[in-house]
Amino acid sequence: MKFCPLFFAVLLLTAVSCISGPVYVPEDMPPTKIIQRAQEATDDNKYKVAIQYYQALLERYGNINEYYVTGEYEIAFIHYKQKRYSEARRGFENLMVLYRAEGSETLPPQFRVLSQKVLARIEEKGY
Numbered sequence: 001m002k003f004c005p006l007f008f009a010v011l012l013l014t015a016v017s018c019i020s021g022p023v024y025v026p027e028d029m030p031p032t033k034i035i036q037r038a039q040e041a042t043d044d045n046k047y048k049v050a051i052q053y054y055q056a057l058l059e060r061y062g063n064i065n066e067y068y069v070t071g072e073y074e075i076a077f078i079h080y081k082q083k084r085y086s087e088a089r090r091g092f093e094n095l096m097v098l099y100r101a102e103g104s105e106t107l108p109p110q111f112r113v114l115s116q117k118v119l120a121r122i123e124e125k126g127y
Contacts, residue, residue: 023049025056031067034060038074047078054078065107069095073111080118085127092119 025034038053054071061067076091092115098104099112 023052023056025053027060029056031057031061031064035067035070035074042074042078042081047082050078051075069098069107069111073115076115077118080122085122085125089119089122089127092122 025037029037034053034057038050038057041047041050041053054075057067058071062071072091072095076088076095079085079091080088095111095115096119099107099115
């Protein structure tokens, strides 16, 4: 069989475009499963996919403090990992506003501490 470079290039482009397309998140997927899928994508450096999962979490379960803060923190942290420091800073600062607001005692405390630490690192880098 003869190798056809054009066929291979088209096949590769098709595969790449499928990978970067929108993620299907079933309507009945529980929030814990959405978070798990997002974390798996992050572990595989598939940041766009992870962000899509976290956005689905926010859209479906954002009215629950735990899931809202989780989604916002993780998206900001992905931006930080991508060296998109201004977007990361904005996300972490928005979280800190929530933690300073009345009623913040109902928010998961770990994201306050983690946000403060990452914000300090961003400031150290001069961003």
